[in-house]
Amino acid sequence: MIQRPPGVGAFQFVILATLRTAQLMRGCTPRVDGMHKPIVTAQFEVAEGKVAQIFDALPVAAEPGRSGDGSVEYVPIAVQRT
Numbered sequence: 001m002i003q004r005p006p007g008v009g010a011f012q013f014v015i016l017a018t019l020r021t022a023q024l025m026r027g028c029t030p031r032v033d034g035m036h037k038p039i040v041t042a043q044f045e046v047a048e049g050k051v052a053q054i055f056d057a058l059p060v061a062a063e064p065g066r067s068g069d070g071s072v073e074y075v076p077i078a079v080q081r082t
Contacts, residue, residue: 002043012053017042020051 004013020042024030030041031050045051 002047016053017046020045
């Protein structure tokens with residue numbers, strides 16, 4: 001079982017892992033070792049503090065997502081470089 005880091009609520013953990021899973025499924029490089037499904041990899045990354053939520057209006061470090069109409073939407077998480 002993956003343990004949430006201290007100070008991260010259950011809802012925040014789930015949302016953050018879900019957003020990171022979307023990034024991983026679009027081809028982002030995982031920040032943890034192992035061959036897991038994207039959701040498990042995302043949960044490990046959040047639990048180990050390798051991704052964090054940011055609260056800027058336009059997150060600079062977040063990866064842009066593409067919607068069907070060609071517009072860009074920003075995912076409000078950032079990957080911490082180690």
